[in-house]
Amino acid sequence: MAQQERAVRTRQAILAAAAQVFDEVGYEAATVSEILTRSGVTKGALYFHFASKEQLAQGVLQENAQVVPRVPAQRLKLQEAVDRGMLLAYQMGVDPLLRGSVRLALERSGNDSLDRKIPFEAWTRESELLLEQARLAGELQPHVDTEELAGVFVGAFAGVQLMSQALTDRQDLCERIAVLYRVLMSGVAVPSALVQLDVTAGRGARVQALIDQGRQEPADPHGQRPFLVGRG
Incomplete structure (x- = not known):
């Protein structure tokens, strides 16, 4: 259960960071590296939840x-x-x-x-x-x-x-x-x-x-x- 909760928190941290970057510069100018820096998670954790910038953006839209x-x-x-x-x-x-x-x-x-x-x-x-x-x-x-x-x-x-x-x-x-x-x-x-x-x-x-x-x-x-x- 603790591992599952950590996974949920990690996913939300990634989505929050992605949304912040998308809001500031838009989809085209946003980079996965900047989202990674803002989220504070490892590259492996980010790609475990989202395989691409497009998947990140779709995840943010789903949260909306x-x-x-x-x-x-x-x-x-x-x-x-x-x-x-x-x-x-x-x-x-x-x-x-x-x-x-x-x-x-x-x-x-x-x-x-x-x-x-x-x-x-x-x-x-x-x-x-x-x-x-x-x-x-x-x-x-x-x-x-x-x-x-x-x-x-x-x-x-x-x-x-x-x-x-x-x-x-x-x-x-x-x-x-x-x-x-x-x-x-x-x-x-x-x-x-x-x-x-x-x-x-x-x-x-x-x-x-x-x-x-x-x-x-x-x-x-x-x-x-x-x-x-x-x-x-």
Whole structure:
């Protein structure tokens, strides 16, 4: 069991180092030697887990589909859908594995065969499931197509984070994603659900704190809260 745990830790150290290098210089410029140096493992250990740079990159992309924890359950499924995005925005500021996998997913190269669809398909699928539950609960306006909305959620997030990266190195990502979701929710949520949503820039950090504490957000005794739109 101890040997198995060491192998898992070694693999994660390699992936974390690879993601950091991919985030900093991109796939083409990244080298296995630099990843090896950053990881602090032996060459034999690295090649035991990953036979090539392409396998390293694919491993980072695979981790992307699992790196964001499931958010605490909420009475509103729309809040859970928002929380996933806000948590992702928050974690991109603190998690190099996530940042590296996002760059790989969005980067294009003609010299590799990486499957960059993995994180997009996984997040779109999970978003659609949450949005369909929201539709069944009467939280969405009748005209909303949940499959289309899930695609907009994921695609718009990708675009906004690229803009944030270009302008501020993602320092304002949480604020920009909060604005995105406020605009989206205003157009798709029914008024009774809209007034209960927390779509503020600090939402991702609060969700992370709830996850760390292993609990759900306390219920509002009055059954609703105002549509929160500030920066906090």
